[in-house]
Amino acid sequence: MRGLEINSKIEIKSQRSKRLNVLGFLSKQNELEVYTNDNAVLIVT
Numbered sequence: 001m002r003g004l005e006i007n008s009k010i011e012i013k014s015q016r017s018k019r020l021n022v023l024g025f026l027s028k029q030n031e032l033e034v035y036t037n038d039n040a041v042l043i044v045t
Contacts, residue, residue: 021041024034
């Protein structure tokens with residue numbers, strides 16, 4: 001991923017598609033770790 005300037009805007013065009021589940025974690029060092037899944041998500045409590 002290329003670096004972005006502080007306060008820069010990111011534009012993402014929307015389009016119809018199947019559902020995509022996204023989970024992300026942001027560290028205290030501002031490092032983003034992202035996981036995607038296009039299958040069903042099972043939540044166990």
